[in-house]
Amino acid sequence: MGLSGCLGTSYNVTMDLRTIGEFELIKRLAKKVSDRESQTSIFRPAVIGIGDDTAVFHSVERTQIFTTDTMVDGVHYQIGLSSWWDVGWKSLAVNLSDIAAMGGYPLYALVTLGLPAELQVRDVETLYDGLLDCSVEFGCSVVGGDIVLSPVSFITIAIIGATSGPVLARSMAHFGDQIAVTGNLGASSAGLILLRDPQALNTPEVKFLRSVHCSPQPRLLDGQILLANGVGCAMDISDGLIKDLGKICEASNVSARLWAESLPIDPVMRMMFPSECIEIALGGGEDYELVFTAPHAVIQGLQGKLPREVVVVGEITHGPSHDVTLVDRGGRPLHVDSTGWDHFQ
Amino acid sequence: MGLSGCLGTSYNVTMDLRTIGEFELIKRLAKKVSDRESQTSIFRPAVIGIGDDTAVFHSVERTQIFTTDTMVDGVHYQIGLSSWWDVGWKSLAVNLSDIAAMGGYPLYALVTLGLPAELQVRDVETLYDGLLDCSVEFGCSVVGGDIVLSPVSFITIAIIGATSGPVLARSMAHFGDQIAVTGNLGASSAGLILLRDPQALNTPEVKFLRSVHCSPQPRLLDGQILLANGVGCAMDISDGLIKDLGKICEASNVSARLWAESLPIDPVMRMMFPSECIEIALGGGEDYELVFTAPHAVIQGLQGKLPREVVVVGEITHGPSHDVTLVDRGGRPLHVDSTGWDHFQ
Numbered sequence: 001m002g003l004s005g006c007l008g009t010s011y012n013v014t015m016d017l018r019t020i021g022e023f024e025l026i027k028r029l030a031k032k033v034s035d036r037e038s039q040t041s042i043f044r045p046a047v048i049g050i051g052d053d054t055a056v057f058h059s060v061e062r063t064q065i066f067t068t069d070t071m072v073d074g075v076h077y078q079i080g081l082s083s084w085w086d087v088g089w090k091s092l093a094v095n096l097s098d099i100a101a102m103g104g105y106p107l108y109a110l111v112t113l114g115l116p117a118e119l120q121v122r123d124v125e126t127l128y129d130g131l132l133d134c135s136v137e138f139g140c141s142v143v144g145g146d147i148v149l150s151p152v153s154f155i156t157i158a159i160i161g162a163t164s165g166p167v168l169a170r171s172m173a174h175f176g177d178q179i180a181v182t183g184n185l186g187a188s189s190a191g192l193i194l195l196r197d198p199q200a201l202n203t204p205e206v207k208f209l210r211s212v213h214c215s216p217q218p219r220l221l222d223g224q225i226l227l228a229n230g231v232g233c234a235m236d237i238s239d240g241l242i243k244d245l246g247k248i249c250e251a252s253n254v255s256a257r258l259w260a261e262s263l264p265i266d267p268v269m270r271m272m273f274p275s276e277c278i279e280i281a282l283g284g285g286e287d288y289e290l291v292f293t294a295p296h297a298v299i300q301g302l303q304g305k306l307p308r309e310v311v312v313v314g315e316i317t318h319g320p321s322h323d324v325t326l327v328d329r330g331g332r333p334l335h336v337d338s339t340g341w342d343h344f345q
Numbered sequence: 346m347g348l349s350g351c352l353g354t355s356y357n358v359t360m361d362l363r364t365i366g367e368f369e370l371i372k373r374l375a376k377k378v379s380d381r382e383s384q385t386s387i388f389r390p391a392v393i394g395i396g397d398d399t400a401v402f403h404s405v406e407r408t409q410i411f412t413t414d415t416m417v418d419g420v421h422y423q424i425g426l427s428s429w430w431d432v433g434w435k436s437l438a439v440n441l442s443d444i445a446a447m448g449g450y451p452l453y454a455l456v457t458l459g460l461p462a463e464l465q466v467r468d469v470e471t472l473y474d475g476l477l478d479c480s481v482e483f484g485c486s487v488v489g490g491d492i493v494l495s496p497v498s499f500i501t502i503a504i505i506g507a508t509s510g511p512v513l514a515r516s517m518a519h520f521g522d523q524i525a526v527t528g529n530l531g532a533s534s535a536g537l538i539l540l541r542d543p544q545a546l547n548t549p550e551v552k553f554l555r556s557v558h559c560s561p562q563p564r565l566l567d568g569q570i571l572l573a574n575g576v577g578c579a580m581d582i583s584d585g586l587i588k589d590l591g592k593i594c595e596a597s598n599v600s601a602r603l604w605a606e607s608l609p610i611d612p613v614m615r616m617m618f619p620s621e622c623i624e625i626a627l628g629g630g631e632d633y634e635l636v637f638t639a640p641h642a643v644i645q646g647l648q649g650k651l652p653r654e655v656v657v658v659g660e661i662t663h664g665p666s667h668d669v670t671l672v673d674r675g676g677r678p679l680h681v682d683s684t685g686w687d688h689f690q
Contacts, residue, residue, distance in 0.1 A: 052596070053446035054412035054449070054506070056411075057409055058408060063403060066453060066503075068489070069491055070457050112501050114417060144411070152495060152496050152497050156413075156491070156503075160409075161399070
């Protein structure tokens with residue numbers, strides 16, 4: 001049976017996946033993808049998309065980048081707090097953020113859905129709407145994937161992308177580099193606190209912070225501009241600035257000093273969480289801004305070229321201990337208890 | 346703390362993931378990958394492997410293929426019936442089977458593990474041993490992935506591969522083509538029945554069938570030979586010959602007739618399941634042999650070139666109804682109740 005018959009009068013709003021089965025669900029989602037692509041100008045269509053054993057595409061770029069990221073229900077999202085649309089958007093956005101962190105652009109995505117049989121068909125369709133809205137916004141083409149039965153819902157996306165030649169690497173921070181970020185920190189983490197707080201009022205500020213958490217914006221343009229303007233080292237901030245900068249230090253065999261007064265703490269977050277705002281900004285995670293390092297002259301040369309103001313937040317120092325220290329204006333060390341986020345522990 | 350210190354005297358055989366944390370686990374698995382790669386001649390090392398926001402590689406081939414497949418605990422495997430080594434091997438093998446079905450060769454893989462916090466570290470390491478044994482055997486390089494907390498364990502692998510130019514496509518079956526398979530059918534499905542049967546004795550035959558199920562062999566060489574010798578249409582048999590051939594018929598807008606007497610029923614399976622052997626061979630699934638179609642002359646030209654004998658099992662017929670019918674030697678239709686496997690239903 002084709003798709004059109006199923007979306008007609010027989011459509012049942014409480015229909016679960018068991019009712020329509022795996023192959024009918026794949027047909028519906030594949031139609032969503034092709035409908036969307038026919039309304040959009042795809043950067044470079046695949047030779048074979050959904051429907052064969054693999055996707056097939058013609059490679060043009062020499063330097064290709066390849067990444068995957070997963071979100072699990074109850075761990076990375078919670079239905080009821082986030083909408084299915086949000087989950088779809090975010091599942092792709094966090095992958096695109098990794099592409100951004102290399103200075104690249106996305107080409108093709110494979111989407112794997114692990115779904116409980118009792119899940120509603122319309123929820124899966126809403127998830128796909130969010131995912132496809134993100135794919136259109138950032139020029140990434142969904143070319144296949146897998147749908148499997150699972151007692152807990154999860155989404156894994158794998159993306160192939162490319163760069164103009166070099167990449168932004170974690171291992172390229174050097175002594176004397178300045179450390180900078182592409183935007184404000186802490187809003188996403190505050191949004192998560194507010195999502196979990198049933199007492200929180202539905203003010204514009206609360207809505208803003210929740211929205212930053214639920215539908216992050218991958219900094220693809222920023223990464224490409226950094227790469228084109230001589231920056232060599234970057235990563236995206238997913239586990240919090242301190243923890244992620246620590247990974248740069250380890251990969252580059254350097255240490256780092258952050259200037260507390262220079263941190264671009266999100267102003268709405270600061271207003272709502274005045275006493276914890278530095279801790280949240282440093283350790284909260286899921287900002288999906290880029291942190292990068294470069295010599296002073298390179299960072300000066302970036303002014304006015306990025307969508308938002310570049311904020312210098314510290315400097316790369318010597319040291320095989322890979323320490324990230326926070327200092328005040330006088331250079332005195334400050335203690336902030338923000339260790340970021342570690343799975344399992 | 347580096348890896349070496351952790352694998353020394355402090356190694357605890359009952360240590361779970363909570364004890365060592367996500368980042369220490371990643372370090373251990375990354376070391377396994379690099380140790381293995383240093384002992385093997387990698388076809389083409391990545392520019393950046395595990396440890397940055399994405400993997401980076403240099404693309405040489407014009408035609409690239411891209412696929413993903415997932416296995417979920419309790420759905421696609423069951424620990425206790427399968428070993429962790431088997432799960433690791435199979436998770437990569439089923440992905441490589443999709444690469445084989447296009448006539449391609451694998452290049453790079455990303456491995457996503459969803460893991461409960463109480464899982465033992467050594468079980469994850471054993472899983473990785475199986476996965477890396479398979480990657481070395483078939484020349485696929487693990488270049489990254491994701492490790493996430495999940496209440497149920499699952500493995501998702503995404504692979505990028507390539508072909509010499511064209512591909513084997515599901516949509517290329519034509520009226521008059523012969524239908525052939527690359528090997529015997531039904532052993533995997535029988536192996537699953539025997540894994541679930543606590544009464545089954547541990548005879549060599551039972552071990553053989555279980556092993557076919559637990560550690561399938563992707564037919565990469567077969568697919569490459571088919572492509573190089575003029576075959577245009579193939580897929581791998583994962584849901585059972587009848588169901589998968591139905592997908593070829595739908596993609597190619599043809600129908601198919603299978604000759605019951607010609608089916609290469611696995612002889613060990615036939616011996617153990619004499620009354621159900623045709624049903625198991627046609628509908629059981631997870632054979633991971635390739636089914637392909639080509640004109641008679643092309644199939645004649647394949648004799649002696651493939652690792653195993655090519656077995657012609659039927660012919661492509663006219664018909665927009667995409668029927669797969671089974672007939673006896675006299676052309677009379679037979680009924681076999683084997684609908685293959687459909688998730689959710």
